[in-house]
Amino acid sequence: MDIKLSLAPLQGVTDYYFRNAFAKYFGGIDVAFTPYLRIQYGEVRKSLLHDIQPENNQMPVVPQIMTNSVEEFLFLAQLIEQLDYKEVNWNLGCPYPMVAKRKLGSGMLAFPELIQSILDEVMPKINFKLSIKMRSGYETPDEFPKVLEMLNNYELSEIIFHPRYGKQLYKGAADVPLFGKAFELSKHKLAYNGDITNAAFFANLQTQFPQTEHFMIGRALISNPFLAAELKGLPTVSNKKAVFKEFHNTLYQQFAEKLSGTGHLMSKMLALWEYFSLSFTNSHKVYKRIKKASNVARYNEAVSIIFREEDFL
Ligand SMILES: Cc1cc2nc3c(=O)[nH]c(=O)nc-3n(C[C@H](O)[C@H](O)[C@H](O)COP(=O)(O)O)c2cc1C
Structure with missing residues (x-):
């Protein structure tokens, strides 16, 4: 069996610059x-529309939407179908x-009838395959069985199941056995x-x-973009730190050109270093160095020190 690995969506991190x-x-x-993608104040933000433009994307992507209304769903569907x-x-x-x-995202999982009513309306009208990404619930991890049973009545291409419930945010460990339960319930x-x-x-x-x-x-x-190749047993490079540095520099240059103002650029890079730092020795110190860098010159100095002094794990 061919294993498929996908990059998860992370708002503010995995935009098309990152993906490319x-x-x-x-x-x-x-x-x-x-x-x-989401409709706010009657429209989809331009940056989100750019993010799904095929010409901006150099790897295969599946656009994701978040809504709890039929009207919005169909509006977003039309936008995406045009592409x-x-x-x-x-x-x-x-x-x-x-x-x-607001009964969006994992907040919908306690309301299977709401999900059902939306699917009933939209499924006959959409011209693409629909997949769903869900947690085990919002308030508790017991909400998913009803949702999965209801979803069995629809043609979905797949369900991506994250075995945590909403109120947990990202705390604790993913409850892997729940995935097994979901497996038993879903067709x-x-x-x-x-x-x-x-x-x-x-x-495991x-x-x-x-x-x-x-x-x-x-x-x-x-944190470690080499991971997917490693999991697939693909050949890996021996000079990881040098390749990672190139990757970092590419991202930095793109954001420096795109973002107006040092503040924006610094906070964008800091959001990335929250993850990047974990793949360096002394990760806490690494993150602090970036956090303290309040302008471009200090940022570049911090990055040089990190790449010179720390090892890529
Ligand atoms: C900062 C951040 C932003 C996220 N944005 C989204 C998003 O837009 N859509 C989505 O389905 N999941 C989003 N997620 C959840 C991730 O896609 C993923 O389900 C979660 O991080 C668990 O997988 P992991 O342990 O491999 O990171 C986000 C997670 C984080 C930490």
Whole structure:
């Protein structure tokens, strides 16, 4: 069986600049899911529309949407269909209270009838395959069985299941046995997402769930973009730090050109270093160095010191 590995969507991190730079320097990822598109104040933000323009994307992507209304769903569907995408992913997983409390993302999981009513209306009208990304619930991890049973009545290309519930945010460990329960309840193809950080964890998942073809990886791939190739047993480079530096420089140059103002650039890079720092020795110190860098000159100095003094793990 061919294993498919995907890059998880991380709003603010895995935009097309990141995805394209990833595709240039690293291997092992078959497809990337975009951070969610959403209608706010009657429109989709321009940056999100740019993010799914086919000409901006150098690796295969599946656009993701987040909505709890039929009207919005169909509006987003039309936008995406015009760009000729064959698959769209619906976000039923976002855990943030501001979102979930408005019955969006994982906040919809306690309301299977709402999800059902939307699917009933939209499924006959869309011209792409629909997949769903979901958690085990919002308030508790017991909400998913009803949702999965209801979803059995629809044609979905797959369900990406992250075995945490919304209120947990990212705390604790992914509850891997819950994925097994989801597997028993769903007739759909289930993809696994959550806490894949190393080959041993991945091998364990494959042993427990031999039918699973698709694994999605988020945070660990941003810290260590070599991970996907390693999990697939593809040849890896010996000079990881040098390749990672090129990757960093490519991202930095692109953001320096695109973003107006040092503040924006620094906060964008800091968001990346929250993950990057974890792959360096003395990661805490590494992160602090970047955090303290308040302008371009100090940032560049911090980056030179990090690449000179620390090892890439
Ligand atoms: C900062 C951040 C932003 C995220 N944005 C999205 C998003 O837009 N859509 C989505 O489905 N999941 C989003 N997620 C969740 C990830 O896609 C993924 O499900 C989660 O990080 C668990 O996988 P991991 O343990 O491999 O990172 C986000 C997670 C983080 C930390």
